[in-house]
Amino acid sequence: MAGILIYSDKDKLARELLTVAGLIADARGWEVKAACINNARQCQLLSAAGARVYQIENPAVLPADAANVAVALKEACGKLDCSIVLLSSDRRGRELAGRLAQVLGAGCLTDISAVKVEGEQIHCQRNALGGATVATQYIDGEKQVLAIVPRAFAPAPDRDGGSIDELQVEVPPSRIKLLEFQAKDSSSANIEEAPVLVVAGQGLNSQEDLAAVESLAQKLGGELACSKPLATDKKWLPEDRVIGLSGKKCQPDLAVLLGISGQVQFTVGIRDARVIVAVNSDENAYIHQMADYSMVADLHQIVKELNDALA
Amino acid sequence: MNVVVAMKQIPDLQQIRIRNRQPVLEDIPWTMGAIDKNALEAAVQIKEAQGGKVVLLSAGNEELEDTAKEALAAGADEALLIIDDKLDEMGSAEIAKILAAAIQRIEKIDLIIFGEGSGDNYSGQVGSRVAEILGLPQVGYASAIEVQGESLRVSRSLEDGKELVEIGLPAVITVISGINEPRIASVTQILKAGKKPKEILDLSDLALDLGEICPVKTESNLAPESDRKRVAVKSVDELVAALKGENLIGR
Amino acid sequence: MDFNLSKEQSLIQQMAREFAEKSIAPAAKQIDEESKIPEEILAGMAELDLFGIPFPEEYGGADGGYDGYVLAMEQIAKVSGGVAMTMAAHTLGLGAISAFGTEEQKKKYMIPGCKAKHIVSFAFTEPGTGSDPKQITTTAVKQGDFYILNGTKRFISNANYPGAMVVFARETESGEVTAFILDKWAEGYSISEPWEKIGMHGGQLLDVYMKDVKVPADNLLGKIGQGFPILLLGIALGKIGTSTAALGGTLAALEEASKYAREKTHRGQPIAKFQAIQLKIADLAIKYETARWLCYRLGCLANDIKDPGKFAAEAALVKAYCGDNVVDAARIAVDVHGSYGLMRDYTIERVYRDAIIGPEIEGVADMQKLIVASSILRSKG
């Protein structure tokens, strides 16, 4: 019986890959296998989610060295009889994808945001033409390397049936020397780069209410931003947090707009956000028309409820 | 130090219009991919510091000779071009084999630089595949490259941090757009680009074994349907569920 | 007939657009407010050869032709009328030296000019005369190996920068209008405070006072009494720059209006949905396209001028059209913005003020039309 193998150096993304692998494996009556490299914690996490985990312990296989990871996974595919490998489409995963596909003689798709099994084919959706279009593509052949966009699928829930076995792989000495790794420091505010923006407008009652909005921003993993009057007229926030014509143009994954009417001078700065949520007490406020999700409600109440819901 | 920079010729994305959800590609001019400009700039900076030359490598349709002028104006010393209209239909796997075969014709190459992904498809496979075919070590997503004798110190920028690695030469590096600000070519450089040395090959000039390839097939390629969903949400619970559905919370 | 740009031409256009957007546009408001172009911008332009596009390489130029010049100028002018004016006046001065200078003069003045170590001026207007160069009162008196220049020149672009100035004076011995190359800041050369004009801020406009300025006889441009033909061709070449500066303004008007029409909403829909706005956008597109092809063609014609008189008439026609055209275009674009368009926060406010210069600079529109008419009536006559 052939199989599908998943690998990511990141625990959370590996659990997401299990979800996708499940879709494919179910359709084919395969089982899902997972390779964990030098990561005992991930072995536990994945086996708890029902995967057959193969633990590779070999200090020569460094995540920083895509070439060696590819060799290790190729061996794993051979030993485990897997023809499809799922990787995460983060930077490490994307770099690995091409190398692994080449070692395996496989076809490869990266940046996959949706997957649908259609008979023999695995239809994958990905952005094309720089995001102008979404293409549905599949690999015509048995050997496939598919790299899945982070957060496109929910992480697999806990499930029985998992196991952990050791797997020996031989790799050549690494030609990459890791000198230093510096984890990102998250203290400085940069609203242009934040994945999530919670944006306060003149609907906010008082400066004191900002604290709750800021806390919401933190819970959503983002930054606090504002419309211009909040900074220039009321001076509740510094001007480097202003979005719009005279402020910054941002394209976060998520923008939560609170008490903002949606004047064009503001919206030019946020219209490229992937998902827009608007909360405004006026049902005729224009901002509702440019939102994916809109609520006609008092923002203070909503902020409070959201803070509770996300606690 | 001899550096090869790979460039993909892509349609000018800013000029693509959507009609009935279909991208209209007729009459769109071809241009050099955006991140490839950063790759070229990185190569030119290395050459300026270390000596040697920068060879532009590209495979594409007959417009390529013109498109290559962009890179030659911006600092490449010579070009090796594989021109064949069949290339437009080929995927990353095939292109990687073609580029690798072409690189093997160039004498004494120390470094091969790619952009992290092409401007149109952004698949990011070709650099890794070429490295594997040529049996070279690779470092992806470089945000700085420093030459130290026979090896490089490369800073790479990852989602969760920055990594500093050392890699021996020859090697393959892919760069992110933040690595540098590509220079703008002057009028003189633009006008001289066409006069720089170039070698033009077609597919039959390369001893190619496309071998085992599982090709990528495209079912459809359409613009996303509507911009904003405009869903009226009645409660916070509903909103939270919707955001979970978008994978925006609980990650 | 083929209206396509070559790859090189479109790269020149792209290069200028990129530089304009990255390096000039962010400073455009500041240039307008402070009436000063930051050094880095001039240096950046120099590095890209933007101060010597049409001139031969041996004199420091880029050999890009006036077609290349037009393509670059359009993009620069789109983001800043003041920078465009500086570039246009400079290229006008160099154009005259290139057409009429001796080998030595070209080597001496064009190389630093093309490299923008010098910013060149061209001075014919006087307090008493603008449209009628025959009224020139500045004098040049021969004295040994020198000419001694006395007089006042009005509205001289770039007179504050060091470099060459092509100046027109009446040579007293012959009584004829004659051109000289003068080193700005030679002894006896001084300038007024910059004029505070309505637009094209940053483009420096000053009066020049010449008091016993000694110009070596070698700096005679062309021959004694040749001033008029030099002026005619020089200005005709200059009109390529001023027309294209107007073209850039027209493009800015079109782009600003279209952008605003899509952004501004009225009762929930963008004003672009209203036919009244659509008609204005179409008018702007027509104005832009007509001016564009006139300017591009004029640039191509200038690369190979066979009959200066005929070229001067062509240039006058293009200038007359583009100068008025940009004012109309900017006005329409302001209308699309409504009152917002009159506020400093909106780019169109500056574009409008810059545009107003268009018809007056380098010979008012009516004078251009007289040149056009006389060339037609003469040749048919």
Ligand SMILES: Cc1cc2nc3c(=O)[nH]c(=O)nc-3n(C[C@H](O)[C@H](O)[C@H](O)COP(=O)(O)OP(=O)(O)OC[C@H]3O[C@@H](n4cnc5c(N)ncnc54)[C@H](O)[C@@H]3O)c2cc1C
């Ligand atoms: C040249 C120029 C440049 C400008 N540049 C910018 C810019 O860069 N950025 C910018 O933001 N603005 C800019 N503006 C200002 C812009 O036109 C608007 O005035 C501004 O965006 C309005 O901010 P707002 O939406 O926060 O406030 P308002 O328009 O006052 O809207 C407040 C909204 O809050 C809602 N609200 C009130 N109470 C509540 C509540 N309890 N719960 C929920 N909703 C509530 C109201 O219904 C209303 O829709 C510029 C203006 C000009 C003229």
Ligand SMILES: Cc1cc2nc3c(=O)[nH]c(=O)nc-3n(C[C@H](O)[C@H](O)[C@H](O)COP(=O)(O)OP(=O)(O)OC[C@H]3O[C@@H](n4cnc5c(N)ncnc54)[C@H](O)[C@@H]3O)c2cc1C
């Ligand atoms: C931004 C700017 C930059 C400039 N840069 C320079 C420069 O670098 N060098 C330089 O020498 N000059 C420069 N000038 C001056 C400019 O070229 C002159 O102002 C222009 O030639 C018009 O001359 P004038 O203002 O004296 O108008 P006038 O000649 O006084 O004309 C005034 C009016 O009378 C009309 N008129 C004049 N004569 C006739 C006639 N014969 N028949 C019918 N109508 C007539 C005109 O059409 C016009 O409407 C610059 C001007 C500006 C605004």
